[in-house]
Amino acid sequence: MPFAEAIIAATEAVQKEQKEKPPTPFDDPSSDKDDDEYRPKYKDVFGSFGMRSSQTACDKPPCHPCGTGDDPFSLENLPQDDKEDKACRLEGIHPDKFNGDCFQTTRFLATFNWFMLMNYRANIAKDPIMHSIYFLSLLEGPKCEGWVDAADRWLHRVVEDPSMIPQRSNAWKELKKCFKEAFSDYAERERAQDELKKLRMKNDNLDEYLAAFETQALRADIDMNDHTNLQTFALGLPQSLADACIKMENPETYEQWRATVQRQQKIYLKTKLLHSEYGTFNNHTPGQGQRQTSGWVWHHPGGNNPGSNNQNWRGPGNHAPP
Numbered sequence: 001m002p003f004a005e006a007i008i009a010a011t012e013a014v015q016k017e018q019k020e021k022p023p024t025p026f027d028d029p030s031s032d033k034d035d036d037e038y039r040p041k042y043k044d045v046f047g048s049f050g051m052r053s054s055q056t057a058c059d060k061p062p063c064h065p066c067g068t069g070d071d072p073f074s075l076e077n078l079p080q081d082d083k084e085d086k087a088c089r090l091e092g093i094h095p096d097k098f099n100g101d102c103f104q105t106t107r108f109l110a111t112f113n114w115f116m117l118m119n120y121r122a123n124i125a126k127d128p129i130m131h132s133i134y135f136l137s138l139l140e141g142p143k144c145e146g147w148v149d150a151a152d153r154w155l156h157r158v159v160e161d162p163s164m165i166p167q168r169s170n171a172w173k174e175l176k177k178c179f180k181e182a183f184s185d186y187a188e189r190e191r192a193q194d195e196l197k198k199l200r201m202k203n204d205n206l207d208e209y210l211a212a213f214e215t216q217a218l219r220a221d222i223d224m225n226d227h228t229n230l231q232t233f234a235l236g237l238p239q240s241l242a243d244a245c246i247k248m249e250n251p252e253t254y255e256q257w258r259a260t261v262q263r264q265q266k267i268y269l270k271t272k273l274l275h276s277e278y279g280t281f282n283n284h285t286p287g288q289g290q291r292q293t294s295g296w297v298w299h300h301p302g303g304n305n306p307g308s309n310n311q312n313w314r315g316p317g318n319h320a321p322p
Helices: 003-020 033-038 042-046 080-088 102-118 128-136 145-160 171-183 188-198 206-220 227-235 239-248 254-282
Strands: 297-299 312-314
Touching (some): 128 171, 145 171, 206 254
Antiparallel strands (some): 297 312
16 A cells, blocks of 8 residues: 555544544543643643743732723822822912901902912812811911900801801801901091092003002992092093093993093004104204204395305394304
């Protein structure tokens, strides 16, 4: 028998024997080792041929990466202490302490509100009790010591019995209301009204006048469109500027007055600049070795012929040339 036919016959015999033999389960300990090469290798993928974990004892629990996507690490990976510091840290310039001066009440309260609004994500700004305690820490001096002690006792009662706070309110809102009532400057409105009557525009500086007038009007808590207040505003302007506003546009409200004054002031400044340019054309500065002439110059007809009585007649003084 040729060699090739012998190989084919042996192969067919082996295949026939495998078909007639019943299959053996994977975990059957009685299976023959020779049959392993004919079994599927599915078990080997997860079994002996797969990666094995280390059997070395480890004190720490397994660490799994946090986050998703390209950034497996996030804020959750930070230690708990760092996250608390970020939530409680206040940034920016702390407001100056309040010593009980009623003249500074409005300014101090506004500065404190700006600072807390800038840190609105911090825990101390979110919690009304912590907010109030931090506010009390900025009050010092004999003028406000008694009020601070009373406010501190009130806050302790609020913590024990939150029902003391009206609905739709909180501890900070009630404390701020009491602070304004205790330290408000009751004479501020009267002083602001007096300042408005004395206020005048100076050195063509309209912006400074507008800013000062609006600041004092806000402190005086007046109606800007009231006829009396509009008259006070107009009296603080130069008479020529106020007259031009009334003749050109006749404003009736403060916003109209403000816009009209700004337009007329621009026209006035342009005219003033143009007049100054005209002045430079007529006023020549004499150079070194020259005499400055003033007034007009009139040349007599006939010229300056020698021996003639025709001379240069000059303006005021009629000074003849040498």
